[in-house]
Amino acid sequence: MLALAAKELRALFVAPLGWVVLALLQIILAWIFLARLDVFLQIQPQLSQLPTAPGATEIIVMPLFAAAAGVLLMAVPLLTMRSIAEERRQQTMAFLLSSPLSMTAIVLGKFLGLMAFLLIVVALAGAMSLTLFAGGTMDIGLLLANLLGLVLLSASFVAAGIYVSCLTAQPVVAAIGALALLVGLALIDFSVSDPRSPLHVFSLLRHFGGFNKGVLDTADIAFCLLFAILFLVLAIRRLHGERLRG
Amino acid sequence: MTGPDLTVFAEKLSRQYRAHAAVRDVNLELRRGEVLGFLGPNGAGKSTTMRMLTGNLAPSAGSVRICGIDLTTRPVAAKMKLGYLPETPPLYRDLTVDEFLQLAARLHRVAATRVGQAVDRAKQRCGLSEVGRRIIATLSKGYQQRIGIAQAIVHEPPVVILDEPTVGLDPNQIREIRELIRELGREASVILSTHILPEVEAVCDRVQIMHRGHAVFSGSIASLKQLRRVGGIEIALRTPPAPTDIADIPGVAGVDVLGDGVFRICHEPSADPTDAILGRAVERRWGLFRLTSAETSLEQVFSELTQGDAAA
Structure with a gap:
């Protein structure tokens, strides 16, 4: 399983896709980071007069991670689209199916490989935030909550992306499908006006909002985990079904 | 097992x-x-x-x-x-x-x-x-x-x-x-x-x-x-006799007329009538100009097995 995960991670870096996604994400995040830093420096004199003024972490890191969540929502489908669909298209699925790997190990291997890539993205965002230590203090708790939230959010995105990739042999279709699914879930926040509507439970970004504010709510953690597990189980079942039905 | x-x-x-x-x-x-x-x-x-x-x-x-x-x-x-x-x-x-x-x-x-x-x-x-x-x-x-x-x-x-x-x-x-x-x-x-x-x-x-x-x-x-138990010999004659004349040769189990003086002769694997056929052909001046062993190739067996079933 780990050998497969390593192969998945390698595959992203052998092809330009991994590097391009990594570079573009970093550019976008750095841009937002610098823009927020600019804002912070401008309003700092006023802030110092407030008794409970928000610090650099609230003004710079929170919007940075909120933006990162949105950007990952767009980027993850591009990373997951190939996971199963490409194996089908290149007829390499037989290679995995006839090797001594259970279906669960195949799906988990794919999942772990992609998560390793996204951990690099999240770590880079975290490293960027840590540079604020150069000019002052930071709310480390808030940063850690954001990092955890982003990792859990990525796991949900990746699991959903892998499942959609199981449904087709065309990576592009898998990317569009996963994007539609994730954007659809995000749009719940905008389209459902009643803030108490139960539909909001399904909005991944709303669950991330808790982490973003530094609130570690078990419900948010549980939702992200359950969401990821649900789609991984669906993916495994889907591949099993294919072996049975042909 | x-x-x-x-x-x-x-x-x-x-x-x-x-x-x-x-x-x-x-x-x-x-x-x-x-x-x-x-x-x-x-x-x-x-x-x-x-x-x-x-x-x-x-x-x-x-x-x-x-x-x-x-x-x-x-x-x-x-x-x-x-x-x-x-x-x-x-x-x-x-x-x-x-x-x-x-x-x-x-x-x-x-x-x-x-x-x-x-x-x-x-x-x-x-x-x-x-x-x-x-x-x-x-x-x-x-x-x-x-x-x-x-x-x-x-x-x-x-x-x-x-x-x-x-x-x-x-x-x-x-x-x-x-x-x-x-x-x-x-x-x-x-x-x-x-x-x-x-x-x-x-x-x-x-x-x-x-x-x-x-x-x-x-x-x-x-x-x-061995599925085709009988072996075969194919002969070509310039002045072909009646097929019964060939069938009389000892060891011959059956004769197929393929036309143009070409005959396929079937025989039991144990008794090879090649010498006898050669002798008879010279003796009666049938004008033998070709004699080949039509041993059953895998192709024949294969096509028989797969086409026979297709017709059924």
Whole structure:
């Protein structure tokens, strides 16, 4: 399983896709980071007069991670689209199916490989935030909550992306499908006006909002985990079904 | 039914695609050190059977045991003993040959310290030693086919299943691969499917012919040839006599008139009437100008087995 995960991670870096996604994400995040830093420096004199003024972490890191969540929502489908669909298209699925790997190990291997890539993205965002230590203090708790939230959010995105990739042999279709699914879930926040509507439970970004504010709510953690597990189980079942039905 | 040497045992294997039965009640047995040729026209169910034997496809009914391990209930343990080359070689085209074979070895749980050694051996056996660092996508079809074989044998499995292994190779490479298959057949069990009948004669110990999802024949090459018990001689005469005159020759079991003075003479394998025919032809001045042994080729047996059933 780990050998497969390593192969998945390698595959992203052998092809330009991994590097391009990594570079573009970093550019976008750095841009937002610098823009927020600019804002912070401008309003700092006023802030110092407030008794409970928000610090650099609230003004710079929170919007940075909120933006990162949105950007990952767009980027993850591009990373997951190939996971199963490409194996089908290149007829390499037989290679995995006839090797001594259970279906669960195949799906988990794919999942772990992609998560390793996204951990690099999240770590880079975290490293960027840590540079604020150069000019002052930071709310480390808030940063850690954001990092955890982003990792859990990525796991949900990746699991959903892998499942959609199981449904087709065309990576592009898998990317569009996963994007539609994730954007659809995000749009719940905008389209459902009643803030108490139960539909909001399904909005991944709303669950991330808790982490973003530094609130570690078990419900948010549980939702992200359950969401990821649900789609991984669906993916495994889907591949099993294919072996049975042909 | 399970001896220590029995490596593949499939019982009543069936596969249904909706209303269409691709494979019906196929039984298969293979022992260590045997090479089984899987023969049949296109769409006979060879590939489907092979996919079921390797766990790529679940059978609708029946069971498969690899070295005594049930493939349905203990798939991971059974697959450790398998090497499989599908119809299209499954290759990660972005990787180099070395990287790909290392991956294949690791996925098949070759110990980390032995991976390099296993990859080198597989490359050497398949004639890939010089292209280890090349990217697979840049190599020719013949190389890619051989990489496909290499990934199936890198972990030295006791059962090797090859779906049309010599497709896309040139005659020299075909000879090399046949030698490799024979070599594999000494230690392991090999199943290979092919359309090429001489290939079966060249490398296989046993043959199983499939037609329309059924196994229509299973046995040794020699017994396949014996299916047509009578041998045959074809003679061409300038002044042909009445067929009864030929049938009178001792040892002749039957005469077919093929026209233009050509006759096919059937005889029991034990009594060869060639000398008698030659003598009679000279004696009666039939003007014999050609005499060939029309020994039953595998092609004939094959087409009889597969076409006879098609008409039914």
